[in-house]
Amino acid sequence: MSSTPLSPRKSVPAPKISTAQRLREALLSPNAIRTVSIVAFLLFWEYFGRRMDPIFMAPPSAIFRAAGELIANGALKKALIQSLWPFAVGMVLTVVIGIAIGIIIAQWRLAEYILDPFINALYAIPRVALVPLIILWAGLEFAGKVTILVSVAVFPIIVNTYSGIRDVRGSMLEIGRAYGATESQIFFKIILPAALPFIMAGVRLSVGLAITGIVVAEFFTAISGLGGLIVEYANLFATAKLFVPIIVIALVGVVLTEFTMWIERRLSRWRTLERERF
Amino acid sequence: MADDTPECMVVYEGVSKFFPIRSESKKHAPPVLMVALDRISASVRKGELVTLLGPSGCGKTTLLRLTAGLLAPDEGTITIGGTQVTKPRKDACMVFQNFGLLPWRTVEGNVEFPLEIDGVPTAVRRDLAREFIELVGLAPFRDHFPHELSGGMQQRVGIARALMRRPILIFMDEPFGALDAQTREQLQDDFLKIWSRTAATVLFVTHSIDEALLLSDRIFVFTSGPGRVERIVDSPVATERLNGDVHKHPAFAACRAELRHMLRSDEP
Helix, strand or coil: CCCCCCCCCCCCCCCCCCHHHHHHHHHCCHHHHHHHHHHHHHHHHHHHHHCCCCCCCCCHHHHHHHHHHHHHCCHHHHHHHHHHHHHHHHHHHHHHHHHHHHHHHHHCHHHHHHHHHHHHHHHHCCHHHHHHHHHHHHCCCHHHHHHHHHHHHHHHHHHHHHHHHHCCCHHHHHHHHHCCCCHHHHHHHHHHHHHHHHHHHHHHHHHHHHHHHHHHHHHHHCCCHHHHHHHHHHHCCCHHHHHHHHHHHHHHHHHHHHHHHHHHHHHCHHHHHHHHHC | CHHHCCCEEEEEEEEEEEEECCCCCCCCCCCCEEEEEEEEEEEEECCCEEEEECCCCCCHHHHHHHHCCCCCCCEEEEEECCEECCCCCCCEEEECCCCCCCCCCCHHHHHHHHHHHCCCCHHHHHHHHHHHHHHCCCHHHCCCCHHHCCHHHHHHHHHHHHHCCCCCEEEEECCCCCCCHHHHHHHHHHHHHHHHCCCCEEEEEECCHHHHHHHCCEEEEEECCCEEEEEEEECCCCCCCCCCCHHHCHHHHHHHHHHHHHHHHCCC
């Protein structure tokens, strides 16, 4: 038999997948397993929750009813606004102050040497230890909450901005210099975009700390917000109601973290590509 | 003096560069500086492609960086087109060894960079960028990021960017050193073709004898310790380099052997 020359193939048909196989894959998909896990956990909780002393534990159905009640009488909405408003203001301040301090100490040696003893000292003190002092100065309400939040959440942004800027390679600055860019052009067109993924990672960490910060602040002040509700219901042994603000905080936390991660991914696409290459 | 004729693009007069030595052994010895370049005097003619050839550490890249205004000489002067170099000039553009692209910018964004620095309106610089991206053969990759491209394609972006200001002088710091052999040959060919359509003078650093022979009008042969321009060699194949295979030219092998001997005798 003579060998016929093989013509080159650009693509070949993919093997067919049977319906049974497809179903199996769907049932074993990560999200299917996650759903089953959550449902099983809730059922377990419901079953044992009903059998426990309601002072210590409440089943999901009771928490659901309590949530309905708190939504209907407006207590939850009021607390949410009392927490989210200082949270939003505090977060904006945290980002602005954190990036500004990070840039200043990264760009000017003199500023770094003047400021870093204080930054390190503040970083070393557990910020919770400062809360009574902050309340003394800034009060129990809005200003106090914002100050506590900033003091807790600002550090990762300072540190990441600083190291992001310091990490910019000399060869990258040289591109700007060789093409005759001014100092400010080098800063805005090279240093800042290069540091942006670091800064955004700092913001993501800071969001998590800020949520802790606002709840801690409300525990201490104990008169308003979601943290205030938690303390209030704990003192009343209203366990089903106690779970409602906890769950709301968890949901807010997940949404905010996902949102910052989404922004971070968008701004750091080039870095992901760079990493995938090696 | 011949150096003052208008045909000269770059003139070096007694250019030296010293670098501090970090030595732990002789702490009490008087501090000394290492001589990286020792009184270089030479000139590059307008429209010429000159390669700076030598082993690593011979100061060829230092001389390029001095010419680009990224470093200042410790002795002597460098002039470009009659003006002394004190800082980077906008009409002298650099192609970097590791491509030097900004990874968060697309191909287009990188090529536009020099004109963005100059404050050229977006529409104007975008049109020009497209023209040069097409010239280097990357039109379909305009919106790609550097890390989606091969090394050869990245350096094409580097070349397009350097051409954007229509420079009178192009600095190339071992631009094809990081590429594989086939890609390097292709880029050398393409670069020669592109360059022949411009009036730019080129200073090209390389440690490859073949690359120097293939590309240059003249070769500055460096020796190290201290860095000096030992000889200036006229390429025997300068007129043939744009058409056909210079490797087959009889003078190629002879000149290559001679250069190799020069560089080898430099070794201690």
